[in-house]
Amino acid sequence: xxxxxxxxxxxxxGFFEAFANGLAPDGGLYLPGDLPQLPATMLDPGVExxxxxxxxxxxxxxxxxxxxxxxxxxxxxxxxxxxxxxxAAPLKQLDERLFVLELFHGPTLxxxxxxxxIVGSLFADxxxxxxxxxxxxxxxxxxxxxxxxxxxxxxxxVNAFILYPKGRISxxxxxxxxxxxx
Numbered sequence: 001x002x003x004x005x006x007x008x009x010x011x012x013x014g015f016f017e018a019f020a021n022g023l024a025p026d027g028g029l030y031l032p033g034d035l036p037q038l039p040a041t042m043l044d045p046g047v048e049x050x051x052x053x054x055x056x057x058x059x060x061x062x063x064x065x066x067x068x069x070x071x072x073x074x075x076x077x078x079x080x081x082x083x084x085x086x087x088a089a090p091l092k093q094l095d096e097r098l099f100v101l102e103l104f105h106g107p108t109l110x111x112x113x114x115x116x117x118i119v120g121s122l123f124a125d126x127x128x129x130x131x132x133x134x135x136x137x138x139x140x141x142x143x144x145x146x147x148x149x150x151x152x153x154x155x156x157x158v159n160a161f162i163l164y165p166k167g168r169i170s171x172x173x174x175x176x177x178x179x180x181x182x
Contacts (some may be wrong), residue, residue, distance in 0.1 A: 001064045003030040016065040020126055036061040051089040052079055059118075066125075074125060078117040081107040081150065089114070108176050112147035120151035123158050133157035142169050146176035153182035 002012040005024030013021070018030040041047055042057065056075040060068050079085040083105040090102050106113025123134050134157065138148055145162040152160040162177060 001036070001062055002033045004033055005029070006031055009033075014065045015063040016126070016129070019122055020130070032062060050086055052076060052086060055114075055118075070125075074118065074121045077124075078121040078151075081117065082113070106147070107150045108143060108146040110143035110147050112144055113150070116144075116147040116151035118151075119148075120153075120155050120158070123152065124155045127155075127157045133159070136160045137163075139163045140169075140177075141165065142173050145169075146173050149177050149180055149182075153180045 002014060003018040004010070004012045005026050005028030007024065007026045007028035011025070012033060013030070018024075021030070024030055038061070039057070042049065042054065052072075052075050056068070056072045059075065060066075060071045063071060066074070076085070079088050082088045084090075088105055090105070091099050092102060093099050103111035103114065106117065123136075126132075127134060136148070136152060136158065138145060138160070140146075140148070140162055141164065145164055149160055149162055152158050164174070164177065
């Protein structure tokens, strides 16, 4: 799978380079050149599909630079801090036709843990491949900062600097960002 900028489709790069760059050289966002076809097994309601397996199989559709086994390893390592990694996003039935998807089982109790935990694993993989450290600068008004910090915490050669407005976030969010031990 190749990616191109939203501002131009001339230069195309693979997943690893798009992830490492963040933004395209022309300042645009990277988009996949083609959207992959979802396998029927992902859409079959009769098939049990645990979240980590679904995440790895879906991710593999967009990342040709990692072997499927590497992607499974990245997803598994990114869910190690979830309350129940195999059941990270349980679907609970409330009544006959009402279900709720629980997205608060990550380390910061925010749905953003699902995306930002994998970013930490991908940064660790990038550092291993390039031997270059990474500095992350972010600004938040709450749970995004907590999720980013926890996704990057204890990753070797990653420095995270997250800014937040003093007195304008919840005490829990402030503790999550300042008391990681990392």
